[in-house]
Amino acid sequence: MSSHHQAIEKHFQESDEPSRSSAGILLLILGIIFIGMNLRAPLTSVGPLVGMIRDDLGISNTLAGMLTTLPLLAFAFVSPFAPKLARRFGINAVVLASLPILTLGIILRSVSGIGTLFLGTALLGFAISICNVLLPSLIKQEFPLRIGFMTGIYSVAMNLCGAIASGISIPLATDFGLGWKVVLGCWAIPAFLSLLVWLPQARNRHKQMIAVKSDRKNEPVNVWRSRLAWKVTIFMGLQSLMFYIIVAWMPEILIERGLSASSSGWMLFLLQFALLPFTFIIPVIAGRMSNQRLLVIITFLLFVVGYLGLLFGGNLLIPVWAILIGIGGGCAFSLSMMFFSLRTQNVHQAAELSGMAQSVGYLLAAIGPTLFGLLHDMTHSWTLPLFILVVASALLLIVGLGAGSNQYVTSKEKN
Numbered sequence: 551m552s553s554h555h556q557a558i559e560k561h562f563q564e565s566d567e568p569s570r571s572s573a574g575i576l577l578l579i580l581g582i583i584f585i586g587m588n589l590r591a592p593l594t595s596v597g598p599l600v601g602m603i604r605d606d607l608g609i610s611n612t613l614a615g616m617l618t619t620l621p622l623l624a625f626a627f628v629s630p631f632a633p634k635l636a637r638r639f640g641i642n643a644v645v646l647a648s649l650p651i652l653t654l655g656i657i658l659r660s661v662s663g664i665g666t667l668f669l670g671t672a673l674l675g676f677a678i679s680i681c682n683v684l685l686p687s688l689i690k691q692e693f694p695l696r697i698g699f700m701t702g703i704y705s706v707a708m709n710l711c712g713a714i715a716s717g718i719s720i721p722l723a724t725d726f727g728l729g730w731k732v733v734l735g736c737w738a739i740p741a742f743l744s745l746l747v748w749l750p751q752a753r754n755r756h757k758q759m760i761a762v763k764s765d766r767k768n769e770p771v772n773v774w775r776s777r778l779a780w781k782v783t784i785f786m787g788l789q790s791l792m793f794y795i796i797v798a799w800m801p802e803i804l805i806e807r808g809l810s811a812s813s814s815g816w817m818l819f820l821l822q823f824a825l826l827p828f829t830f831i832i833p834v835i836a837g838r839m840s841n842q843r844l845l846v847i848i849t850f851l852l853f854v855v856g857y858l859g860l861l862f863g864g865n866l867l868i869p870v871w872a873i874l875i876g877i878g879g880g881c882a883f884s885l886s887m888m889f890f891s892l893r894t895q896n897v898h899q900a901a902e903l904s905g906m907a908q909s910v911g912y913l914l915a916a917i918g919p920t921l922f923g924l925l926h927d928m929t930h931s932w933t934l935p936l937f938i939l940v941v942a943s944a945l946l947l948i949v950g951l952g953a954g955s956n957q958y959v960t961s962k963e964k965n
Contacts, residue, residue: 590712624675698837825880852878
């Protein structure tokens, strides 16, 4: 057995779960991977199909745009409640309860009709927001010795499936003649499989609740009044803002630079592909560092060089700028996920911090692309909007240096 598996076995043997076997550990890891696969794919599969959905149902562009905005709003408003549900019923049980809602939401979204389209979208947004918030604290609970490794595993699963979903939607809908309903509905299959794989975890709820009550570090902390928590939250918000802005507008920026629609689409694919390995590498590195300030500085430099390259660099180097922005995005996302665990002392504090940060972060993500487009409409240029991203990168550096410091969110934290 490898040293990694021996470390995990030792953790469970010394904790409240002495009966968990190697098979149980592997099943838990598989469950986390399956849940990670469902956190972006049901959302990223919609974007390429929006035009098809709009024409088929006869809805406006504004209403069609809500298909991507509605889940982000659900993330913003539901996230603060996820930790409270977890404290009441246990993390594993709440995650389990969200999975049939996710499956139902995906199915309803694919049923003919405008009402079911938006009802299903709202339900899957609710379910994904619960899992988004609780998965980092779940990893802290189950794998305290391998937080970075497991964060990397589920981050790769999430981003890889998200990229695949955005890439195959149009070919499946048009080239294979499946149509948008079948393409969107097929994501109910991995959602249902994640439910089946996660069912065995529900039996551990009673022992988890006992462990929480006996944890001396389980002090209540009002994260909304913590400066460190706000630094983590703003870091999460800024990286989320920049990611959704660049995903929404990078093709248009490149088209104005003279690239074809096809080439600009491939540049966006390259950007998302470049971030994948770093969503695994960065959590592992961050988990082994006493503080993560160096990683924050590197992330800032990647973003700034990439954005300035889009502004002033030649078209020949656009793939380089896309890769740099992608790597920066992978670093920033991974660090924000790690901060939820590294800056807290127990699983419920991690859930509270995750809920706060993701609530604010996805609210910014929901309004960011619209404001970015509005700036372009007002100035008739991408220069000012791209400079705003450079400023956002500088702010990311400032709050990131605080979020990356070696301290915890506590009632007596030193500000």
